[in-house]
Amino acid sequence: MVRAAIVGYGNIGKASYEALEAAKDMEIAGVVLRDKTKAQEKGVPAGATVVEDIRELNSVDVALLCIPSLSVPNANEKNAAAHLLALGINTIDSFDVHGDAMLNLCEKLDTAGKKHNSVAIIGAGWDPGIDSMIRGIFEFSAPRGLTYTNFGPGMSMGHTVAVKAIEGVKNALSVTVPLGQGLHRRMVYIELHAGHEFSEVSARIKKDPYFVKDETHVMQVEDVSALQDMGHGVHMERKGVSGAADNQLFTFDMRINNPALTAQIMVAAARASLRQGAGCYTLPEIPIAHMLPVTREELIRRFV
Amino acid sequence: MVRAAIVGYGNIGKASYEALEAAKDMEIAGVVLRDKTKAQEKGVPAGATVVEDIRELNSVDVALLCIPSLSVPNANEKNAAAHLLALGINTIDSFDVHGDAMLNLCEKLDTAGKKHNSVAIIGAGWDPGIDSMIRGIFEFSAPRGLTYTNFGPGMSMGHTVAVKAIEGVKNALSVTVPLGQGLHRRMVYIELHAGHEFSEVSARIKKDPYFVKDETHVMQVEDVSALQDMGHGVHMERKGVSGAADNQLFTFDMRINNPALTAQIMVAAARASLRQGAGCYTLPEIPIAHMLPVTREELIRRFV
Numbered sequence: 360m361v362r363a364a365i366v367g368y369g370n371i372g373k374a375s376y377e378a379l380e381a382a383k384d385m386e387i388a389g390v391v392l393r394d395k396t397k398a399q400e401k402g403v404p405a406g407a408t409v410v411e412d413i414r415e416l417n418s419v420d421v422a423l424l425c426i427p428s429l430s431v432p433n434a435n436e437k438n439a440a441a442h443l444l445a446l447g448i449n450t451i452d453s454f455d456v457h458g459d460a461m462l463n464l465c466e467k468l469d470t471a472g473k474k475h476n477s478v479a480i481i482g483a484g485w486d487p488g489i490d491s492m493i494r495g496i497f498e499f500s501a502p503r504g505l506t507y508t509n510f511g512p513g514m515s516m517g518h519t520v521a522v523k524a525i526e527g528v529k530n531a532l533s534v535t536v537p538l539g540q541g542l543h544r545r546m547v548y549i550e551l552h553a554g555h556e557f558s559e560v561s562a563r564i565k566k567d568p569y570f571v572k573d574e575t576h577v578m579q580v581e582d583v584s585a586l587q588d589m590g591h592g593v594h595m596e597r598k599g600v601s602g603a604a605d606n607q608l609f610t611f612d613m614r615i616n617n618p619a620l621t622a623q624i625m626v627a628a629a630r631a632s633l634r635q636g637a638g639c640y641t642l643p644e645i646p647i648a649h650m651l652p653v654t655r656e657e658l659i660r661r662f663v
Numbered sequence: 664m665v666r667a668a669i670v671g672y673g674n675i676g677k678a679s680y681e682a683l684e685a686a687k688d689m690e691i692a693g694v695v696l697r698d699k700t701k702a703q704e705k706g707v708p709a710g711a712t713v714v715e716d717i718r719e720l721n722s723v724d725v726a727l728l729c730i731p732s733l734s735v736p737n738a739n740e741k742n743a744a745a746h747l748l749a750l751g752i753n754t755i756d757s758f759d760v761h762g763d764a765m766l767n768l769c770e771k772l773d774t775a776g777k778k779h780n781s782v783a784i785i786g787a788g789w790d791p792g793i794d795s796m797i798r799g800i801f802e803f804s805a806p807r808g809l810t811y812t813n814f815g816p817g818m819s820m821g822h823t824v825a826v827k828a829i830e831g832v833k834n835a836l837s838v839t840v841p842l843g844q845g846l847h848r849r850m851v852y853i854e855l856h857a858g859h860e861f862s863e864v865s866a867r868i869k870k871d872p873y874f875v876k877d878e879t880h881v882m883q884v885e886d887v888s889a890l891q892d893m894g895h896g897v898h899m900e901r902k903g904v905s906g907a908a909d910n911q912l913f914t915f916d917m918r919i920n921n922p923a924l925t926a927q928i929m930v931a932a933a934r935a936s937l938r939q940g941a942g943c944y945t946l947p948e949i950p951i952a953h954m955l956p957v958t959r960e961e962l963i964r965r966f967v
Contacts, residue, residue, distance in 0.1 A: 374905075374906050374907075374908070375906075377906035377907040377908075378905065378906035381806065381807070381904075381906060381907070382806070457967065458963075458964060461963050461967055462960060462963050462964070465959070465963060482967055485804075487967045489800055489804060491966050491967045492796075492800060492951050493800070494965075494966045495951035495952065495954070495955055495962075495966050496793055496796060496797070496951060498955060498966070499927070499928070499931035499951070499954040499955050500789075500793060500924060500927055500928060500931075501924075501927065502685065502686070502927070503685070600685075601678075601682065601919070601920065601923040601924045601926070601927035602678050602679075602681035602682035602684075602685060602923045602926055602927050602930075603678075603681040603685070603923065604678070604681075604919075604920035604923030604924075606920075607917070607918075607919045607920065607923070607924060608916075608917060608918040608919065609915075609916070609917045609919075610914075610915070610916045610917070611913075611914070611915050611916075612913070612914045612915075612916075613911070613912060613913045613914070614911075614912040615905070615908075615911045615912065615913075616905065616908035616910075616911065619905040619906045619907065619908030619911070620804060620805075620905045620908075620911060622905070622906055623803070623804055623805065623806070623905035623906050624803070624804060626906075627803035627804075641952075641962070641963060641967045642967075643950060643951040643952045643955075643962060643966055643967065644950045644951075644952045644959075644962070645950055646947060646948045646949055646950055647796050647799035647800060647803070647947040647948075647951075648799065648945075648947045648948045650799070650803040651799055651802060651803050651947075655769075655948075656766060658799075658945070658947060658948070659762075659765050659766050659769060659945060660762060660766070661798075662795050662798045662799050662802070662947055663761065663765055663786055663791045663795045663945045663946075663947065
C-alpha cells in the first residue's frame with residue numbers, strides 16, 4: 360500500500376480524498392491543515408487523521424499538495440514541495456504556471472529530491488499534465504505540423520482570481536470558451552461593490568494583462584454563485600506529417616469535472632512516484648504504466 | 664546521431680526510410696534485404712547502402728524490423744528480434760498480435776536484451792502502440808468505467824491476409840468499419856479464381872475464425888487494386904469515474920496513413936530505445952519525453 364497525505368483541503372483536497380479512498384493500492388495517512396480546528400468546516404471526513412505538521416503522521420510515502428499553485432515553490436510556506444522533499448517525502452502537485460516558472464520549479468525540486476532521495480512530480484493535472492502527454496504523442500506521431508489546444512467551455516481559476524482582484528469587483532466568474540486554433544473568448548460575470556460604475560469596472564477588466572489579448576465580454580449579475588459549475592473540457596487537435604505523408608489528423612477531447620480529474624491524476628502520479636529514481640519529473644517524463652496499478656502481465660493483456 | 668538500419672522494405676520499410684530521412688537526429692545505416700538484387704524493384708532509393716546481413720553495416724544502434732509480424736519472434740528468421748539483440752543491436756517492431764503472443768515475445772526479448780545489453784521495443788505502432796498509451800491515460804484518469812476502441816474505416820492487414828488464404832480467392836481486400844462500442848463490420852472485396860462459385864467462397868470466408876464473430880459482407884469485384892487506399896483511423900472513447908465524479912468523458916480520434924504513422928512511431932521508439940536500460944518494453948512503459956528529440960528545457964517549454 361502507498362501511504363499518501365493530503366496537504367490542504369479545498370476542492371482538490373476533497374477530490375483527492377475521494378480518489379484515494381477509491382484506489383485499492385492507496386491508503387490515506389492523514390490530512391494536513393494549517394489550522395486543524397477548521398477540519399469540520401472544510402468538510403474533512405470525521406474519521407480522518409488531521410494534523411498541522413506532516414511529521415506527526417506515520418510513514419508518509421507521498422504528499423498530495425492540494426494548496427494554491429503559488430505556494431508550491433514558496434520557501435516561506437512550510438508545506439512547500441522542497442521542504443517536504445527534505446523530509447524524504449515524495450511530493451505531487453498540479454502546479455499550473457507554464458514556461459519559466461515550471462522550469463524553475465523543476466530544477467529546484469530536482470536538486471532537493473536528489474539531495475534527500477525523494478521524488479517530486481510537478482504539473483500533475485490535466486493541463487499541464489495529461490494534455491502535455493497528448494501533445495507529446497501527437498508530435499512524435501507527426502513531427503511536422505500544428506497542434507492547437509482549445510480549452511472549455513469551463514471556469515478558469517486563474518482568470519477568475521484575476522478579476523476578483525480588480526477594484527470594484529465583489530465576486531466574479533471567468534468562463535473560457537474555445538474559438539478554435541487555440542483562441543479563446545472570456546465571458547466574465549461579476550457582482551459589483553456598492554458605489555462602483557459597471558462601465559468603469561468592465562473597462563478595467565478588459566485592460567488587465569489576463570484579458571487584454573482575448574475577446575472579453577463582461578456582464579453584471581446578481582449572484583455569481585448561481586452560475587458556478589465545476590465542469591470543464593479541452594479539444595486538442597493536430598494536423599501534421601508522418602514521414603512523407605501529409606494530412607495526418609489527430610484529436611483528443613474531454614468533458615470532465617475539473618477538480619475530480621486533477622485529483623485523480625495526482626493520485627496516479629503518487630503511485631508512479633514510488634517507481635522513479637530521486638529527482639523531479641513532469642508527466643511526459645514518466646511511463647504511463649507506472650501510473651496504473653497493474654503488473655506487466657496485466658498491462659500487456661489489458662492495455663497493449 | 665542515432666544510426667538505424669531498416670530490415671525489410673515493404674510499405675513500412677519504405678515509410679521508415681522517409682521518416683528517418685526527415686528526422687534530424689537520425690541517420691540511415693542501411694537497408695537489410697534477404698536478396699539485395701531486389702533493391703531497385705522494391706523501391707530502395709539508389710543512394711542507400713543495401714546488405715543481406717546486418718553485420719555488414721557499420722555501427723548500427725537500432726534496427727527497425729519492417730518484416731511480417733510473425734517473423735519477429737521466429738527463431739528460424741535470421742533477422743528475428745532475438746538474433747539482432749544478441750548482436751547488441753536494439754530492435755523496434757510493430758508486432759501486432761495482442762495477448763499471449765505479445766506477452767511471450769516480451770518475456771523472450773527481455774531475457775535476450777538483458778543478456779546482451781540491448782533494448783527491444785515491441786508493438787511500436789498505433790494499435791498496439793499509441794492506442795495502448797491512450798488506453799492507459801484514459802484509465803488512470805477515470806479508473807472505473809468502460810473504454811471502447813473503434814477501428815476504421817480502413818484496410819485490415821490481418822483480415823486481408825486471412826481472406827487471401829481461402830480457397831478460390833485470387834485477390835482480396837478486407838475493410839474494417841466501426842459500428843460503435845468496439846464492434847466492427849467487415850467489408851470483404853474479392854477477385855475469384857476461375858472455376859470457383861462466389862456463394863461457396865463467400866460462405867468459407869464467413870466461417871473463417873477471423874470473420875465468424877463479426878457482421879461480414881463479401882462482394883465480388885473485378886479489380887481489388889482499384890479499391891485500395893492506405894488511410895485508416897480509430898475512434899477511442901471512455902466514460903468513467905474520477906474519484907467520486909461520474910460522467911468523465913474522453914475521446915481520441917485519428918485519421919491517418921497507416922504505414923506512414925506506424926513507421927513514424929517506430930522511428931520515435933528507435934530514438935527512445937537508446938535511453939532505456941537493457942530489456943524489453945512496450946510503449947506504455949516508455950516515457951513520452953524519450954520519444955521526442957528534445958532536451959528537458961524544450962520539453963517543458965513546448966509540451967508541459
